[in-house]
Amino acid sequence: MAAAADHIFTIDPLPAMPGAPVRGRIEGQPVESVMLLRLERSPAGTVVTRLGEDVPGEDGGFSLELPDSAPPTAAGRECAIAYALRVTPADHHQPRLLSDELAVGGRLQQAHLTETRPVHDRLIARYDARGFRIELTDADLQGGGELNGRVHLCGRRQPAALEVTCRCVEAWRVNGRSRIANLRHPPLWNHSCIWQARLDLSWLDGQAWTPFGFRLPGQLPPAVEARSIAWRYEVEARRRVRLAPDEVAVATPIGFELAG
Numbered sequence: 596m597a598a599a600a601d602h603i604f605t606i607d608p609l610p611a612m613p614g615a616p617v618r619g620r621i622e623g624q625p626v627e628s629v630m631l632l633r634l635e636r637s638p639a640g641t642v643v644t645r646l647g648e649d650v651p652g653e654d655g656g657f658s659l660e661l662p663d664s665a666p667p668t669a670a671g672r673e674c675a676i677a678y679a680l681r682v683t684p685a686d687h688h689q690p691r692l693l694s695d696e697l698a699v700g701g702r703l704q705q706a707h708l709t710e711t712r713p714v715h716d717r718l719i720a721r722y723d724a725r726g727f728r729i730e731l732t733d734a735d736l737q738g739g740g741e742l743n744g745r746v747h748l749c750g751r752r753q754p755a756a757l758e759v760t761c762r763c764v765e766a767w768r769v770n771g772r773s774r775i776a777n778l779r780h781p782p783l784w785n786h787s788c789i790w791q792a793r794l795d796l797s798w799l800d801g802q803a804w805t806p807f808g809f810r811l812p813g814q815l816p817p818a819v820e821a822r823s824i825a826w827r828y829e830v831e832a833r834r835r836v837r838l839a840p841d842e843v844a845v846a847t848p849i850g851f852e853l854a855g
Contacts, residue, residue, distance in 0.1 A: 598820040600646055602723065610671060611661050611678070611697065611700070612661065612699070612700055612701050612771045613661050613662060613663050613664070613665040613699070613701045614661065614662075614663040615660075615661060616658045616659060616660050617626075617631060617658070617659045617660075617661055618656070618657070618658045618659075618842065619656070619657055619695070620651075620655045620656045620657070621655040621657065623672065623681065623684070623687075624684055624686075625653050625684070625685035626648040626655070626682045626683065626684060626685060626745070627646050627682075627684065627685045627686050628649065628650050628651075628658075628682070628683045628836075629648065629649050629650075629651060629657045629659065629680055629681070629682050630645060630647070630648045630680065630681045630682075630683070630690075630724070631645075631646040631647045631648070631659040631661070631678065631679075631697075632644065632645060632646065632677065632678065632679045632680070632681055633646055633665070633677075633678055634675075634677040634678065634679055635674070635675075635676055635821050635822060635823045635824045636674060636675045636676075636824075637673065637674045637767035637768075637823060637824050638673050638674075638767065638785075639767055639769045639770075639823070640765045640770065640787075642693070642821060642822055642823040644734045644853075646659070646662060646665070646678075646834055647660055647697050648662075648663070652793065654788060659680075659681065660844075662700065662848075664852065665678075665699060665851075666699075666701075666817055666819045666821075666851035666853070667699050667700050667701045667737075667848075668698050668700075669704070669817055669818065669819070669826075670696075670698065670816060671763075671789055671815075671816045671826055672765055672787065672854040673696060673763040673765065673767070673787070674765055674767050674791045674824040675823065675824075676816075676819065676824070676832075678697040678698075678699050678740065679699070680697060685760065694696060695725045698847040701738075702737060702817075703735070703736060703737055703817055703818070703850050703851060705733075705734065705735065706734035706735070706736045706818055706828075706848035706849055706850045707848060707849040707850075707852070708731060708734075708848055708849075709721075709849065710820075710849055710852065711849070711852060712852060713756075716767075716768070716782040716796070717766070717784055717820075717825065717848045718744065718784075719820075719847050720829055720831075720845040720846050720848075721778065721845060722773075722845055723749065723843065723844050724749070724753060724763075724832065724834070724843055724844035725749070725752065726749055726750050726752060726834070727746050727747060727748055727749055727757070727832060727834075727841055727842070728746070728747050728844050729744060729745075729746055729747075729830055729832055729844050729846040730744055730746075730747055730846075731743070731744050731846055732742040732744050732745065732847055734820050734828070734848040735811075736811070736817060736848060736850045737809060737811070737815070737817035737818070737820035737850070738812060738813040738814055738815045738816065738817070739811060739812075739813040739832070740811045741808065741809065741810055741811065742761055742804070742808070742809045742811065742828060742830065742844070743794065743807070743809070744806070744807060744808075744846070744850075745804045745805065745806050745807070746796065746804060746832045746844070747804045748804065749804045750821070753798045753802075754798070754842070755836055756795065756796075756797065756834070756835070757795070757796040757797075757798075757832055758794070758795060758796070758832070758833045758834075758835070759793070759795075759796055759806070759830065759831070759832050759833075760791055760792070760794075760795060760830070760831045761791065761792050761793075761809040761811075761828065761829070761830050761831075762788050762790065762791035762792075762828070762829050762831070763788070763789050763790040763791070763811075763815050763816075763826060763827070763828055764786050764787070764788055764789070764825075764827045764828075764829055765768055765786060765787055765788075765789050765816075765824075765825075766784050766785065766786035766824065766825040767784065767785055767786075767823060767824045768782055768783065768784050768822075768823045769783050769785050770782065770783045770833045771785065772813045775853055779815055789815070790808055790812065790815055793848055794807050794809075796832075797802070800842070802846055804852055805811075807830075809827075810829075817850055817851060818848065818849065818850025818851065819850055819851045819852045819853065820849060820850070820851070820852050820853060821851075822853065826848055827845060828847070828848065828850075829845060829846070829847045830845065830846045830847070831844070831845045832844045832845075
């Protein structure tokens with residue numbers, strides 16, 4: 596049970612789960628509507644997305660559907676995703692935020708290898724090297740998950756040594772974070788690496804591919820492409836070259852996809 600201004604509310608169950616209704620009851624002053632919000636917090640500010648709205652019944656009870664695509668409540672180093680309820684009083688006074696943190700659970704079972712909706716305002720690393728490419732076989736992209744795959748040869752020559760790095764990148768948009776596109780000011784994103792691990796791979800004679808696997812620490816956020824923030828898990832395979840640019844292949848699977 597929690598309170599805000601002249602309202603007392605209860606929510607059942609906690610934590611809420613994607614695809615299930617968020618039910619609760621408002622007590623105190625009459626309420627015209629209750630709205631469910633997603634809050635994307637970053638150093639550039641907070642972006643609020645409206646997820647649903649309901650009119651409480653005579654007993655103050657309400658029910659709001661949480662979308663199937665909703666990521667769980669999560670936080671990185673400087674960014675976070677949270678949920679809140681906002682009420683509009685019946686006297687049409689200023690809407691009030693009932694809760695700073697509405698816990699949302701749920702897990703992403705398997706990530707996508709490519710985007711399923713357009714994300715034209717951002718650059719997501721995904722390309723092959725001249726002599727090899729990355730193939731992901733298992734991507735459970737959340738704290739405590741795994742990321743497994745293989746590096747395949749694109750030609751007959753095997754690289755003598757190969758470094759494979761998995762990193763979690765936190766990104767946030769620093770301008771024009773609304774849904775309305777601004778053609779005069781292209782989107783600008785800032786990013787930082789909040790975790791990474793490296794493997795040194797070797798090749799067996801005659802083998803056309805070599806496997807790799809990473810275990811993700813439990814404190815990491817899930818992979819999310821939201822309106823104004825993102826957490827991405829990039830896999831990079833690199834062959835060091837002394838007198839020329841390194842050969843690099845990168846793959847970035849997509850987790851919770853909310854950028855549309």
